[in-house]
Amino acid sequence: MTRPTLPSREEVLPFLDEIWNSRFVTNRGPVHLRFETALATYLDVPYVTVTANATLGCMLALRHLGVTGEVITPAFSFVATAHAASWVGADLVFADIDPETLSIDPQDVERRITPRTRAIFAVHCYANPCDTQALADIAKRHGLALIYDAAHCFAAKDEGGSLLRHGDLSVVSFHATKVFNTLEGGAIISHDLETKQALDRLCNYGIVDENNIESIGLNAKMSEMHAAVGLAQLPHVEHDIARRGQVVQRYWDRLKDMDGIRCVCPPDRPGRNNYAFPILVGPEYALSCMALYERLKAAGIHARRYFHPPLSQLPLYRDLPSADPRGLTCAIEASEQVLCLPLYPDLAPEDQVRILDVICTPWR
Structure with missing residues (x-):
């Protein structure tokens, strides 16, 4: 990851x-x-x-x-x-x-x-x-x-x-x-x-x-x-952020127009530090978010569901009045759909291609 x-x-x-x-x-x-x-x-x-x-x-x-x-x-x-x-x-x-x-x-x-x-x-x-x-x-x-x-x-x-x-x-x-x-x-x-x-x-x-x-x-x-x-x-740091940006750009170029995938952090905003590349896996995609997570895992690729479940659904906090899911619809939907893809400065382009191939051809 x-x-x-x-x-x-x-x-x-x-x-x-x-x-x-x-x-x-x-x-x-x-x-x-x-x-x-x-x-x-x-x-x-x-x-x-x-x-x-x-x-x-x-x-x-x-x-x-x-x-x-x-x-x-x-x-x-x-x-x-x-x-x-x-x-x-x-x-x-x-x-x-x-x-x-x-x-x-x-x-x-x-x-x-x-x-x-x-x-x-x-x-x-x-x-x-x-x-x-x-x-x-x-x-x-x-x-x-x-x-x-x-x-x-x-x-x-x-x-x-x-x-x-x-x-x-x-x-x-x-x-x-x-x-x-x-x-x-x-x-x-x-x-x-x-x-x-x-x-x-x-x-x-x-x-x-x-x-x-x-x-x-x-x-x-x-x-x-x-x-x-x-x-x-x-x-x-500056060099690392720039290299991370190259990884982000490669993800963005391949995923930005894919049905059912929304890239949360576009690379063109000034001041971005390229910390993470989260995607939201919507109902138009061929697999559920969890199924894609498992497909990646089976291929030896470790993505993370940051942040799932939402804090309001943890046993420690779910009984709070504010944890009522009816008032947290966006947080719950994001938690169900989010998947953060591997991202670090020295992620090899060929490894990133392998990650993207799994996402872009989920029927294989």
Whole structure:
């Protein structure tokens, strides 16, 4: 399905020598600090707090903003989104998605606001931008926090710049499956120094100094080793995104006019980071989505049904009032039809042809 891009060992070794010589392996060491600075510059965002993973980043973002009560979040997302909100004690309210972008539907968000609503926890699904202006207007009008799970969005942009600049806080993932990875990791993007410093403290148990602990934090720090991989990886991102774009283009050229197949992420939108290539398998196609998944699997091709089932149908959450499928028709339909095809920079053209042949000749 995916294959992590890694820098060469030779590129990582100088950072490892520095770590070994200093014996500074965690707790915001010099490599960690350089990595945060390099990320802020590359992403063109004000402040970056790197974390051990994006799920912890989401939990700390919600915690920092004091989110309790109800949190509105899309029913179509990875489970980490819902789990992060649940871990901080929030009450989940699922909203439907826009049928075109598969990101959260602002109109449905506004319909679900109650006096107990405290935050909108939106997701740029597959790095397809949410309607950020509409969500910002809703959040301002109702006095709500606006947080973006931007796990998929490293280097993704809209007409105004980085997608990560939106909301009160945004969280991006550096997991091995993402466009940019530190093996495991993530980051919270903030807009001012005071917020960054507060988030830095929350990453380290809320410790201010040797004698003072001001808040209930977590051990969410990124190690020096992971930061070293990130620093070595960063110079390769543009090249990797371009190579991913070649893979996306080959998929698009062959599938864009196929009956029953809708390509969710067209390659021509400026600022796309080519994170994923999801297709929706409609009733006009020769096979059901599940049958195509099994056909690919039998051919040794591993696609993924990201995201199936929808969060609202998981046993953990399906009894929530907002999980009523009658109010989540787009999320449920997308979940039934979605299939993410293999995508990574060094996917060989001949392997991609084999994938496409299975999809384009399902009767064989």
